[in-house]
Amino acid sequence: KIVAMQNTYYWDAGAYTEYGVNITRASGYSSTGPYFVPNVHADSYCVYTNHPVGGPMRGFGMPEIHWGIEQVIDTICCKMNLDPVQFRLNNAIKNGQEIVTGMKMHPTGLTKCIEEAARHIEWEKKEESKKNCTDPHKKRGFGVATMWKAPAMPPDAGSSSILKFNEDASVSLLVSGMEIGQGTLTAMAQIAAEELGIPYSTIDVQTPDTDYSPYEWQTVASRLTWSMGNAVLDAARDAKKQIFELVAEAWDTPIEHLTSKDGYVIERNGDRKIAFAHMVIYGITMPSGVLKGGPVIGRGRFIPPDVSALDQETGQGPKAVVHYTTGAQTVEIEVDEETGQIEVLRVGAAYDCGKAINPLNIKGQVIGGVAMGMGTALFEQLIIEEGTVKNASFVDYKLVSSQDMPMDIKYTLVEVAQEDGPFGARGVGEHTMIPTAPAIANALFDAVGVRIHSLPMTAEKVLAAIKAKKEK
Known part of the structure; x- marks a missing residue:
């Protein structure tokens, strides 16, 4: 068993700090590698040199320490x-x-x-x-x-998402995490489709644009599936809650008796079902004859829980x-x-x-x-x-x-x-x-x-x- 470890890291930040300090901190937090070490002394230093600026790279200091x-x-x-x-x-x-x-x-x-x-x-x-x-x-x-x-x-690195239904029951999903080849936007569509109970093919993830897309901290740190994914999940749950509350009122049934699959709201123990396409824009007629509802828009947000310096x-x-x-x-x-x-x-x-x-x-x-x-x-x-x-x-x-x-x-x-x-x-x-x-x-x-x-x-x-x- 490993009982103690002492490490010292020196990071060549180049002529300006840029992300050097952040990488230095990250290496200190993870300085033992993925091992249980009961006694640790770790020092991590960021050093200025006459070299090009050392910016963030895939792994963010972890390839070096490992x-x-x-x-x-x-x-x-x-x-x-x-x-x-x-x-x-x-x-x-x-x-x-x-x-x-x-x-x-x-x-x-x-x-x-x-x-x-x-x-x-x-x-x-x-x-x-x-x-x-x-x-x-x-x-x-x-x-x-x-x-x-x-x-x-940082502890305040938040994500947000907006999910809106269209007339054909397709969904426009708005996020601001960037697609740089890692497949993030595909994953976001999958998360939304799974939670809503609708076909993946009906979700269109809009190209992020800060003119209309909701806030995202940064596309870094291998965090988007987790952080932005949680915001998308929150938006999908918000939209589903609106839909289920409307159907439950129209059918006079508890929300817990409802589920969704393949673009339909379905009564678990009954024969009733209604297509999203029939009610996510124009609402649904109540037993009294009154029309209720309207365009469904889900809003979601997420911030890392309980993280502190x-x-x-x-x-x-x-x-x-x-x-x-x-x-x-x-x-x-x-x-x-x-x-x-x-x-x-x-x-x-x-x-x-x-x-x-x-x-x-x-x-x-x-x-x-x-x-x-x-x-x-x-x-x-x-x-x-x-x-x-x-x-x-x-x-x-x-x-x-x-x-x-x-x-x-x-x-x-x-x-x-x-x-x-x-x-x-x-x-x-x-x-x-x-x-x-x-x-x-x-x-x-x-x-x-x-x-x-x-x-x-x-x-x-x-x-x-x-x-x-x-x-x-």
């Missing part, structure tokens, strides 16, 4: 002859355990994620797999890394962040000892998303996260000399390509519900790239016994480390 933590964990396992997967299972944070800020951890499926990630690359057969490498100049290695990330945001003296607080998304990743790699080249053969991944609103969208996040994580691990590097960026174009700034990607990527979506999430959901956007680099670093050590202490782990660095090891 790059260090996860390699230290593996180093401990190596020295103590412990299995890295089992060690992580033994020390993974669990429900009710205290994290570094004093907050109690909510229910999480982290241990299941570790088990699933290991299963996907047949961790128990790794020694056998290493023998299958037929090239005498290449060695195979297996690596594992875990991760956690909380939405980094930390005490400036103690660094402690009951709820510094809203929640953590946890996960794990495993890799099998092949290392060419003559060139230093690393090839990723297999990837196993698992993430606890609370509830997968759209599993296909999350699949895209997983594969894209692996690609981005591989770019960080093996290719991407900003070269700065005397305050000048030397590789300022994509001619010289190397990115991962489809040819570099492994053909075998398997993943599992673990669903331990988030208590205050829409249908139990929490975000899983940035998280999928966080464990890739440390998993590859640990696999590199497993294969050839060397560690590269700076990213990216280029072939040149790996080859130099292999030669240095052989010369000792």
